[in-house]
Amino acid sequence: MANIPHGNVLKDAHARDAHKNESLRIEAESLPSIVLTDRQLCDLELIMNGGFSPLEGFMNQDDYLSVVRNLRLKNGCLWSMPITLDVTEKDIKTLDLAPSKRLVLRDFRDDSTLAILTIQDIYQPDKVEEAIKVFGDNDEIHPGVNYLKNQVKEYYIGGNIEAIQAPIHYDYVAHRYTPAELRAHFKKLNWSRVVAFQTRNPMHRAHRELTVRAARIRQANVLIHPAVGLTKPGDVDHYTRVRVYQAIMPKYPNGMATLSLLPLAMRMGGPREALWHAIIRKNFGATHFIIGRDHAGPGKNSKGKDFYGPYEAQELVAKYKDELKIEVVPFQMMTYIPDSDEYMAIDEVPEGTQTLNISGTELRRRLRAGAHIPEWFSYPEVVKVLRDTFPPKSKQGFTLFLTGYYNSGKDPISRALQVVLNQQGGRSVSLLLGEIVRHELSSELGFSRKDRDINIARIGFVSAELTKAGAAVIAAPIAPYAEARNHARSLVEAYGGFYLIHVNTPLEYCIQTDRKGIYKKAQSGEIKGFTGVDDPYEKPTDADIVVDLSKQNVNEICHQIVLLLEKDGYIGER
Missing domain, CATH: 3.10.400.10 (Sulfate adenylyltransferase)
Incomplete structure (x- = not known):
């Protein structure tokens, strides 16, 4: 001893x-x-x-x-x-x-x-x-x-x-184990055979069936070991995913599985990544490692072809199985058989058998639309977590971004939209008029190209944060430069809808109806760097709606915008 x-x-x-x-x-x-x-x-x-x-x-x-x-x-x-x-x-x-x-x-x-x-x-x-x-x-x-x-x-x-010290984590601390801690945990549980499951996505019934089958075949326990560092851009955030893993753990037979988070920055390197993952899981005490179809694959290249073959990862890891000292458990995709209410590996399904599946794209569509997600695909507890993070569009925020010359009608249209959306109800409505933003957020900025871009970036940031919180945002700066508008769009679209509305009222009309005489001051040189006079305006080529106050009234324009929001599901029945 x-x-x-x-x-x-x-x-x-x-x-x-x-x-x-x-x-x-x-x-x-x-x-x-x-x-x-x-x-x-x-x-x-x-x-x-x-x-x-x-x-x-x-x-x-x-x-x-x-x-x-x-x-x-x-x-x-x-x-x-x-x-x-x-x-x-x-x-x-x-x-x-x-x-x-x-x-x-x-x-x-x-x-x-x-x-x-x-x-x-x-x-x-x-x-x-x-x-x-x-x-x-x-x-x-x-x-x-x-x-x-x-x-x-x-x-x-x-x-x-x-x-000197490990990085400090404030989230899900109970599920964060070092390799030594996890090996000790297995020893305490008397687990001698542990099959690890790598994931960067939410888990559904197919994943549960896959891991249980792997444990049954190898007479092992299951380690759910998701990567919670950096994954593929656009993936579901790790907070949501961990809530999903927590919801699915009770679906395993008592004592079969445990959950531990891996602070791994994935590279999406396919076969090499699979080999790397196997080495890491060996360090964490796993004796077996599941490698599925297209493990850590990033999808298709710029020519529309998959970067890696579906089983390249399995083949590379199998090549080094003796040296790895961890047994690879290869798995194909699992599919649902409605006649027998069970999941099977796709290569085991008898020819002619009806199968059902829901792709990731279709799942996201159903979440956005609030459509039904059947229990054969995922557990109600998991669906609830996902719906909390991905509410239907009727509960998501959005930004209406109006751009155009000074006195083009942006401001009266924006104020009217604020009234209409408040009347609709269901969301808070925030109004970011150009002059208000200049006074409250950007008072130190001038009107150089750099300062204008900073101002639009601030509007984009605030709009994105409000959109993330589920608000309706109406922003109405001049925003003369396409690059700055595109940057604002990218910030907002990470969290909800973005609509670029070009108030394309002709410059001549804007000048003629300018009761404050601002254009006259700009034309006389009293005001420098004024858009449309001695500073350029890059007309949008990507506007979602183009309106013109010289040809339409505010009521008509607001109705046009509301119809677009209704068509896309942001307003209407809730």
Whole structure:
């Protein structure tokens, strides 16, 4: 039997660790530091807690090149994904970084000191080679390639890490285990065979059936181990997904499954990613790992073809199964058989048998429309969580963004829309007139191109936040530049509807009906940088509605806008 340390021995070990950490904190105060990005933070956490074992830091050039070209570290250990710390040339010069120097790594969320890195080398990667070797393609439609080309900085720093403190999490703390904690948890439960399930999506009945079948075949327990760091852009947020996982856990037989969150920044690297995931799950104590169809695949490339074959991931991991020391459980897609009220692997379904399935696209459509989602597809508890996050359009927020010349009629149209939408009810209505925003939010700004863009960005930000909260927003700046309008659209559309309304009242009409005489002052040079006089207006080519106050009255224009909102489901029956 192994010797069990005496309590005083453990106390001494904890005291030594505390003393070392305090020494590192003191040293860190005099060292240069960088603030980590969210992806770097995910990578650092898994380096420090052993999830990325055998890595002890960010890869130096020899390890990086060996992994990119050979799927192995320089010492021969199997590893498939580059784990690198990217910095700018400015960082290197400003912080005077060089081999043997020490660098503090800080958390972007609270600026806390997490670790000290001893620099081994600084090198410039060949990003094209990395994209082609790691992701199999240089196509920027691939999210991993896109991130590499557009967000990863020019240089990589390699070096080992000395941990000071782990990143602090405030969400779902009870479900966050380090590898050592999770292995100890399995030991406490007397679990000797554990099949891990990787997911970045909400789980439904098919996923539950798949994991139960895997456990039954392998006589194992189930670890639901979702990635809650960075996943594919556009994925369901991890807060919603974890609520779904919590709702589905009681659907497993008592004692069969447990839930643990993995702070992993996915790369969507298909076969290489599957191999990486298997290594990580081995570190967390799993003995088996489920690899399904197109594991960690990002979909189609710019030519409309899948980046990876449906079973490439299974084939690559199977190639290294003896070395991995974790058994792969390959699975095909599960499909529902209505006649027997059960799920089957699609390759086991007898020919001619009726099957049912709901795609992710169709599920999102039903959620947006408030349409029925059958219990054979998902549990009512799961559907409720998803409906809370993805309410139908009748309960979502939206922004009406009116653009046009000064005195084009934007303001009276906006005020009338505010009345109409308040009368409709069901949402709060916020009015952001150009002059009000200039006075309340942008009083320090002038009318240069840069200042105008900042003003529109502020309107876009406020509109997005209100839209996210379910409000109806009516914004009516001049917004003369297409790029700024597009930026506002992108901010709002992350949370709800955005309608660009071009109030295309002719400039001559705007000038003729200007009772305040603002255009005369601009034409005489008393006011500089005035849109339509000595500053340009880029007419929208992507407007959802084009109206003209010289030909229509405010009532007609408001009715036209209301009809569009009704057609798209934002107003009407609730």
